[in-house]
Amino acid sequence: MPVFKAVIKSLxxxxxxxxxxxxxxxxxxxxxxxxxIGKNEKMFSESSLRVTVIDQDDxxxxxxxxxxxxxxxxxxxxxxxxxxxxxxxxxxxNFEQKDYVLLIDQGFEDKxxxxxxxxxxxxxxxxxxxxxxxxxxxxxxYLNYLMVYLKSGYxxxxxxxxxxxxxxxxxxxxxxxxxxxxxxxxxxxxxRFDAYSMMMMLIVFSGSLLTALKKKDIAARxxxxxxxxxxxxxxxILALLTMAVGVTVLLIGFTVxxxxxxxxxxxxxxxxxxxxxxxxxxxxxxxxxxxxxIAKEDTVVNMIANMINLSMCFLCGVFVGLEYLSDAVIRVAxxxxxxxxxxxxxxxxxxxxxEIMSTxxxxxxxxxxxxxxxxxxxxxxxxxKKEVYNV
Numbered sequence: 001m002p003v004f005k006a007v008i009k010s011l012x013x014x015x016x017x018x019x020x021x022x023x024x025x026x027x028x029x030x031x032x033x034x035x036x037i038g039k040n041e042k043m044f045s046e047s048s049l050r051v052t053v054i055d056q057d058d059x060x061x062x063x064x065x066x067x068x069x070x071x072x073x074x075x076x077x078x079x080x081x082x083x084x085x086x087x088x089x090x091x092x093x094n095f096e097q098k099d100y101v102l103l104i105d106q107g108f109e110d111k112x113x114x115x116x117x118x119x120x121x122x123x124x125x126x127x128x129x130x131x132x133x134x135x136x137x138x139x140x141x142y143l144n145y146l147m148v149y150l151k152s153g154y155x156x157x158x159x160x161x162x163x164x165x166x167x168x169x170x171x172x173x174x175x176x177x178x179x180x181x182x183x184x185x186x187x188x189x190x191x192r193f194d195a196y197s198m199m200m201m202l203i204v205f206s207g208s209l210l211t212a213l214k215k216k217d218i219a220a221r222x223x224x225x226x227x228x229x230x231x232x233x234x235x236x237i238l239a240l241l242t243m244a245v246g247v248t249v250l251l252i253g254f255t256v257x258x259x260x261x262x263x264x265x266x267x268x269x270x271x272x273x274x275x276x277x278x279x280x281x282x283x284x285x286x287x288x289x290x291x292x293x294i295a296k297e298d299t300v301v302n303m304i305a306n307m308i309n310l311s312m313c314f315l316c317g318v319f320v321g322l323e324y325l326s327d328a329v330i331r332v333a334x335x336x337x338x339x340x341x342x343x344x345x346x347x348x349x350x351x352x353x354x355e356i357m358s359t360x361x362x363x364x365x366x367x368x369x370x371x372x373x374x375x376x377x378x379x380x381x382x383x384x385k386k387e388v389y390n391v
Contacts, residue, residue: 059109064160202284210292286375337371
């Protein structure tokens with residue numbers, strides 16, 4: 001298999017480039033995973049919160065709510081505040097000096113006794129913290145329980161006491177971290193960042209190899225080697241697939257190893273991540289082939305590969321999460337293959353293992369393969385035109 005061996009040996013020329021892009025993944029991938037996991041734990045950590053209650057009503061029901069909050073939180077009670085003090089409290093929440101500010105308006109008790117809870121309280125919370133969201137939910141639940149007892153004919157003291165007991169039972173089922181089905185775990189973050197290094201290596205390696213094989217002296221030596229056209233190109237395709245599979249498996253192996261080192265034990269979704277990665281692998285080869293038809297030197301291949309890959313990574317959610325991108329950017333990203341790789345990753349994260357293999361996932365994989373085929377076809381058309389016009 002002379003062509004196959006020649007291509008594989010040619011890969012040695014790109015060892016330094018391989019090391020660079022692999023180290024980018026090996027260093028920055030875990031760093032990004034650590035940052036994301038740390039952010040998740042901070043967002044969803046359920047601990048004693050620093051709460052300021054401004055009780056302007058000072059009624060039995062408002063004091064009952066304050067007493068309930070004091071059972072689990074660090075509560076500071078104020079009766080009145082000036083506009084300046086309220087602004088300072090708002091700043092304290094934004095700068096994480098306090099976690100939550102609850103403002104109980106005057107007339108709170110009267111509204112509850114009339115069965116009206118709308119606009120009976122106001123609050124200040126940090127919009128990026130799930131603890132603030134949980135506190136609001138907790139207060140709403142308390143008021144709903146309290147309303148049930150009041151409407152059932154209980155007096156205020158009994159309603160407060162029974163509500164506190166019900167909330168105590170509910171609080172006993174609290175968990176330290178609120179599980180969000182859409183929250184990325186360590187393995188999903190690594191597979192997301194994997195896209196950059198995998199694409200760069202596949203585009204550069206396949207593009208550079210194919211560009212080198214087009215040079216007249218190398219092409220002439222291959223043609224006089226005694227192998228048929230079909231065999232030559234069969235060996236070339238086999239060599240490219242071998243290279244691509246090797247790169248993909250290496251990055252997947254590093255991802256699994258890193259996950260094991262950091263205590264990940266649930267690998268039930270790993271096969272689906274692997275399937276998604278191999279679909280993206282064909283995209284990388286396809287783009288590499290396309291680039292080889294318009295580039296004449298390795299340096300040009302590298303430059304075009306960086307332009308294409310970096311653009312996709314920024315616009316498709318590899319470097320910056322899709323939730324932070326504008327609708328206009330996401331609409332543009334629909335026309336890029338890495339968007340569907342990222343969507344596949346998100347589908348795996350947000351879906352139970354038994355339900356991942358579905359029409360949605362098949363569509364995401366199919367679109368990636370269609371993009372790969374489109375790049376191959378574009379490359380073939382350019383190659384044919386160059387032959388016709390002897391470019």
